[in-house]
Amino acid sequence: MFKIVSPQGDAYLLAVETETTHKLNGDMTLSFEVVETDDNRDFVNRITKFWTVQNVGGEADLMEFVIKIARRHAVGKKQTLNCIAVAKHISDLKRKRVYDNLSGSFTADRFFNTIFRGTGYNVRIVDKLYANRFENAGDGDTVLNLLQEGLKHYRAEFEYIPHDRTFVITKSVKRKQPYYLKDFVNAMNFQIEEDATEFYTYAKGFGNFKDNTKFQKAALKLEYRHPLAAIIGDYEAPPVKDGRIKKRDTLYHRVKSLVDDSLKMSISLDFLMLQDDFPEAVPRVGDYIPVGSQVLNLYEHVRIVEVKTKRNAKGKVISQPVILGDYKKHDRYTQSVSNATSYVSRIEKGIGKDADKLNNAIRVSNTMLDFVQQLNVSDTGFSAIDGLHVTAFKAKKGIVYSSDGGKTFIDLFKGSGINTAAIPVVTDQQNGLMSKEDKQKLDAMSQDGTVNTGATSGLGSIFYKFVNVGE
Structure with missing residues (x-):
């Protein structure tokens, strides 16, 4: 059950099934269907765009949604209303615009505070983000578009906190959590998806040059080639061009990240709500947790990037598929590259001096991985x-x-x-701390130690605990 409010402030309670989808960077949608009845006919006929929805997850849930699509269709003599709503904080940023021209170098604090001015929302930056240059930003663009542009420039993400209407800007929304997801325990239907539509194995970087100088004449140049290039060849990425970068390590990290992160991999699974055994396991976007699947040979720490929650008419969660991103299965790369090409690649990087050391390292690594995987280790x-x-x-x-x-x-x-x-009690039919045959002998034993089939000493009942003797 949730609250639905008209633009005039009239509020109603609605008990229908809902489905919310929460993605990284605050993208949230809500969908629900209302079937007309004699009791709700009057206000169902009034529901349309711009009505707000509150308390979808209960009274403590402060997230609000705004209906953007309302479809009606007839089912017999009654109508059915299908609604799709978006997060109100996203909708509000889309309806606000910045008319000033934003050009030049901006610190993250100055840029985000400028675009959020007058929106009714707060912004807080929790990580150190370097200044960045903008050219003709603003000029009537929406605050939402400028927020997305700023996140790209500063390579940052945001998380929305509804209780104080604050957008928290951070390098990465990532929280280590004390729970885990594992098949046959609290997760089902594992799937791994690899997206190589924008996959690169090679990139160049250019740094330390002035604004009026062509990047080809940069004082700092380098390149990075992924080990997979030895197998599938070079897939060249757009060059990294940033004249402000003076340190080789900084530029190398940028170029390497561009290549390594280009293979998009994600894991999807159905989360099982087991509050008795896993009370802390309430998946949220940004949770960084261990995930294990015996079937797919998967044992990784991965970040949740999408949560889809279905609730019944009483607001109880009935299903919760989640998608996990930031997933890099490094073992797949090393398995696909032969020992010889791996050795050559490492020699080029100045790591390792002979094939024996490399092969020994591979054997040790595989042994450790096998050991950990067999134990099915998790945080708990x-x-x-x-x-x-x-x-x-x-x-x-x-x-x-x-x-x-x-x-x-x-x-x-x-x-x-x-x-x-x-532990169940032993009987004449099942074994215990001793076999069922020995129990029968003890039961038949008299006080002087002789066996009498007619006696019932009951001594065998002392050894009643089930230990699967003989299995």
């Missing part, structure tokens, strides 16, 4: 998985066991000792 512990059976060690709970793929767990060993309630 490690686990062993056999189909739907999961035995895990969790730092806060001890050793736990699940027979349903990780949906529910029972405690086996805790700091206080063994959880005897988790």
